[in-house]
Amino acid sequence: MNLKLIMRAAFSLKAISELRKAPLSLTIFMSLVIGVLHFTPHTLAFMGLAPYIRHVEQMWQLTPDEERQFIQALPRECRIYDLQLSCDEVMTVHINANVSISVNRDDVELENGLIFMADHFIFVGRGDRLRFLYHHFEGLDFQYLQHSAQGYDLLMNRNAQALQGILIFPFILGSYLTGIVSFLGYIVTVSILAMLLKFGHTSFLKYKEVLNIMVFSAMLLSMVVIVIGFIMPAFTILIFNLLTPVIAWFVYKKYVIPGLQTPSNELKEKDFKGVV
Numbered sequence: 001m002n003l004k005l006i007m008r009a010a011f012s013l014k015a016i017s018e019l020r021k022a023p024l025s026l027t028i029f030m031s032l033v034i035g036v037l038h039f040t041p042h043t044l045a046f047m048g049l050a051p052y053i054r055h056v057e058q059m060w061q062l063t064p065d066e067e068r069q070f071i072q073a074l075p076r077e078c079r080i081y082d083l084q085l086s087c088d089e090v091m092t093v094h095i096n097a098n099v100s101i102s103v104n105r106d107d108v109e110l111e112n113g114l115i116f117m118a119d120h121f122i123f124v125g126r127g128d129r130l131r132f133l134y135h136h137f138e139g140l141d142f143q144y145l146q147h148s149a150q151g152y153d154l155l156m157n158r159n160a161q162a163l164q165g166i167l168i169f170p171f172i173l174g175s176y177l178t179g180i181v182s183f184l185g186y187i188v189t190v191s192i193l194a195m196l197l198k199f200g201h202t203s204f205l206k207y208k209e210v211l212n213i214m215v216f217s218a219m220l221l222s223m224v225v226i227v228i229g230f231i232m233p234a235f236t237i238l239i240f241n242l243l244t245p246v247i248a249w250f251v252y253k254k255y256v257i258p259g260l261q262t263p264s265n266e267l268k269e270k271d272f273k274g275v276v
Helices: 002-008 013-021 024-037 040-047 050-060 064-072 142-147 151-198 207-229 233-261
Strands: 079-081 084-086 091-094 099-103 112-116 121-125 128-132
Touching: 002 013, 013 207, 013 233, 024 151, 024 207, 040 050, 040 151, 040 207, 040 233, 050 112, 050 121, 050 151, 064 099, 064 142, 064 151, 121 151, 128 151, 142 151, 151 207, 151 233, 207 233
Parallel strands: 099 112
Antiparallel strands: 079 084, 091 099, 112 121, 121 128
């Protein structure tokens, strides 16, 4: 029965008010679930290449002119075929003080850049080196890149595909951890502020009850945010943070205040045993 009540809280204000007596273990469990749910639209962006391209841009910080210089610095007669670099040149070119290109030389110290070797390439970001085979660079012709107006973007797309393979898991894990921690911090802070409403009242909720109302109000909203997030992911966190206290306020005004004034058959903590 109580499991059904928890499910009803995803779309019922009355169910949220009844769940304010839920035990702390259930509150923590639902906070973890909601922290993951409301960050899911944002996290799904890591399935595409854009986050990895931005990751490189933030480290390298090349200007448009330097991006063109980066492509023009590549040895013209070289190409990648059958997972091998066909290139006789040995060179290192510094685009600026922080970004360089090296071909057939991996003994140079680079802060940022690319190193092209015979059977692999090395991405260098802030001194860290990541080694990749040429799977995502197959068929790449440096001369073609130099003649293309989108040559730098084409190269970075191939590079992002390689980075995605090893960075997608830590990026997604980091995103969900950020979602959980930010939600817990937000919900605890807002609940503390909500306790200010007790002034002027002879009877009021305990802090844990306020916290439960906030958490389960967020559960209701997280269902909506997931749908909106696939359309406008940039607005999901803003919508979530603004509307959660509004929903909690409606629950308090419509269902909690009358219960504080008259006896009720509310659920107690013991009624939730076995749910979590």
